[in-house]
Amino acid sequence: MDTYAVGFARPDRWSRGQSTEQSHPWHAVEAHRPAAELDGEVELAVCGAIVQVWGSQKWERVGNGRTACPTCRRLTTTARSLTSAR
Ligand SMILES: [Zn+2]
Incomplete structure (x- = not known):
């Protein structure tokens, strides 16, 4: 089961010189509750x-995108294959 929700980087946080944020705005959020919630x-x-959750997106699909x-x-990916990584 997918335990990650999808978050979108907030545009107002893009001004700190994090150029990667603009080309890779989608992030994974550990979902302690259903993504819809x-x-x-x-x-x-x-x-x-810092991201805003988009409950309608699936990380397993977005996470494979560019x-x-x-x-x-x-x-x-690490967490999935190596649960005790930390
Ligand atoms: Zn991220």
Whole structure:
């Protein structure tokens, strides 16, 4: 089961010189509740970015796209194959 919700980087947080944010706006958010319940909430992505949850998106699909945050993608992949990584 997918335990990650999808978050979109907030445009008002893009002004800190994080250029990667603009080309990779999608992040993974650890979902402690169903993604539909988190929809619209501001959460911390697994990479540490502040994002707004889009409950209608699936990380398993967005995470494979080119606009997904590389850090989030790596972290979620690691977590899936190596549960006790940390
Ligand atoms: Zn991220």
